[in-house]
């Protein structure tokens with residue numbers, strides 16, 4: 001288990017969900033309960049090391065990185081907290097219809113600029129968010145280092161999560177895409193073909209988008225059907241299979257609400273089979289456990305035993321594996337769910 005204490009520092013304080021300010025579920029206590037449960041289960045703890053953030057442009061645009069690194073200080077300088085805006089939150093989005101084909105300019109007003117990069121109202125930024133965002137990337141890259149030097153499987157306790165972040169935008173409580181960063185870092189460590197298997201309850205839209213035109217990284221996601229009314233609503237459908245050189249290297253497996261272990265595990269097996277057919281030489285698991293039966297954020301009803309068996313199925317690929325933490329929001333069971341998945345990975 002690779003940890004970075006700064007992953008606690010991000011305090012979004014709230015999310016604005018359908019117009020309502022709620023406390024939000026992506027809280028620092030998530031990493032506390034996962035880390036303490038995994039320690040109790042006997043997992044080694046490896047501190048993340050520091051990395052040069054300039055490398056992050058291999059996955060994300062320099063613009064969004066600079067935005068994330070500076071927006072809080074600029075928000076304060078603009079006086080927004082004094083006006084009652086205690087967190088950075090967008091209010092206006094440059095949709096395709098608004099622009100009508102015209103060039104998208106960068107707005108002069110910071111409160112308008114936020115909507116260029118942030119695509120929803122749930123993904124707020126506070127005073128120490130950047131410290132946690134970059135710490136999560138360091139944890140992911142440290143896990144890659146372990147695997148590149150011969151450790152068969154490494155788990156990064158990344159928070160905030162990442163799989164909803166695209167190359168140049170953030171949302172869905174994600175800012176930079178830790179799973180994509182792990183995949184790219186594996187590529188640069190000599191693994192020629194990398195598969196990302198995303199078992200978070202929600203579609204890994206950011207990871208899909210980042211690699212959509214690439215033939216060297218296969219992306220697959222098992223998630224609740226966006227067509228049934230679930231986030232991210234606009235993407236995650238079965239007919240999204242990649243584009244140009246990446247055609248055929250994306251597989252979406254949307255599932256009906258209430259699917260439960262058997263249906264979910266069949267989809268995880270399909271994802272694993274597809275990664276094998278692709279000829280993957282290394283694996284990234286986007287390990288969200290919010291498909292669990294008690295989780296408030298999805299209706300997929302997977303059990304802890306289901307997560308253990310998913311770990312088994314993915315371990316059977318026999319690939320060097322980096323698992324990065326994505327969602328999972330039911331604090332009383334969160335640690336045990338992650339522990340079950342990692343148990344399956346270790347013994348499968």
Ligand SMILES: [Zn+2]
Nearest residue numbers: 200201202327
């Ligand atoms: Zn999720």
